[in-house]
Amino acid sequence: MSAIDDLATEFAKLPGIGRKTALRLTYHLLKQPAEQSRRLAQTLLTMGERVRPCERCYNLTEDVLCAVCRDPRRDQAVVCVVEEASDIGAIERAGEYRGVYHVLGGRLSPLDGVGPEDLTVARLVERVRGGGVREVIVATNPSLEGEATALLVRRELAGAGEVAVTRIALGLPVGGDLEYADGVTIARALTARRAM
C-alpha cells in the first residue's frame, strides 16, 4: 500500500468519514506545506500521550484529576452523570451547574455490544460508597438507550447508601411551540409537570 492509501485508510476509520472524504482530506494535506502536516502529526501524538481519563470522574484531562474535580468552588456532594465527556461541555455552557461530574463512557447499547460492564457504573457506585455524595443527577440522553442506562445507574446505586438519585427533566424545549411538539414529548412533559 502507498502512503496515500495508508493515510486515507486511517482517516476512513474516523466516525462519519467515508472513503471519498478520506481521500479528499489526504490530497488536501498533500497540497499543504510539509510543516503543517508535521504539526498535525505531532499534535495527534501529543494528544495520545497526554490526554487520559480523570481518575475520579472519567472526564478527559492532562492531569490526574480534571479541572472540574480540582476546582474547590465546585460542590463535590452533587454528581451529574453523563454519557460522554463531550456532554460536560454542553452542561457547562449553560452556566447553571456547580457540582461535579461522572462520565459513564457511553450508554447501554446491546446491538453495539455495550453492556453494563463497559460503562463506569461500578466506579460511580464506589465513589458514592466512599461518602460525601448527597445527590446523583442522571443526565443521560432522553432516548430509549439513555433511559435504560439511567435505570441501570439507579438500580446499581440503590444499595450504595443514603444518596438521592434524580433524573434531569424531560419535556418541551424552551422557546418551542406546543403546536409543533410531537406526542411523545408532550406526554413526557405532562408526566413531569410540577406544582406552580
Added chain:
Amino acid sequence: MPLLVSDAIVLHAFDYLESSRILRLATREGGVRSALAKGARRSQRRFGSALDLFAQGSAQLSTRTGRDLDTLAGFDVVASRAALAEDLGRFAGASAIAELVLHFQSDHADPALFDALAATLDAIAAAPPSRAVDAALAGAWRVIGALGFAPALAECAECNAPLDDEAPALFTHAAGGLLCERCARLAPGGRRMPGEARRALQAWSRGGEADPLDAPAARAHLRLLREFLLHHVVDGRPLRAFELWERQSTGSGA
C-alpha cells in the same frame, strides 16, 4: 427519487457526521432498510422523538436504484414503546429481537415478519418485569417462524413421523427440530427436551403463550435459542445483543 412510504420500526440508530443519524428500519413494504436522517440530532422539529429505538410509525423514504442508503424524508410516529426502557430485561430482550431481524431479514417485503416483530415488541413492552424473558423468548421463536426457520416440533425433522406431545424428544439444530426415537439413535448430538419445554416452544412458534418459566427453564430455553441462531448465522457476525440478554436474564454478569 422514488418515494417509499411504509410502516416502519426503528431497529438500530447511530450518529452520522455532526448532526445526522443513520437508521436501520424494518419496513412492511421494503424489508430491512438503512436510511439517513439528515439533521436528526440537531433539529427536534423535523423528526421529534420519532427516531428513538423501537419506535413505530409511517416512514417516507427517498430511494435510489443501486444505493444501499435511503434518505428519510419524514417519520410520523404511531407508537414509541418507551416502556421497553423501564426494565432492563425488556430492553435487553427487545434488543436481541432487533438483532435477530437485522441478521436474517433481507430488503424484500415481508408483511408477516413485520407484524410478528411489532407484536413481539408490544408484548415485551407490556410484560411485567418478571415475565420479560418469557415474552422475548416467545417473540424470538415467532419471528424465527416468520423468517422461515421454524423448527419441526410436531413431527420428526428427519422422517416426518408424528411425535408424541408428552414424551421427551431430541432436538438437533442440524436436523432443524425434534427427532423421533429411531432417528435420534442415529443423530450425532442434540439436546433432549422435556414435554413441557416442547409445548412451550410449540405455543411460542404459533404466536401463543406458555406457562411461566422458572429460572432453570429460562436458562435452558435461552441456551437452545442461542445454539439455534448460531447454527443458522452464516456470516460469522457475533450475536452481541443476544449475549447481553442472556447474561441479563440469567444473572451472570449484568
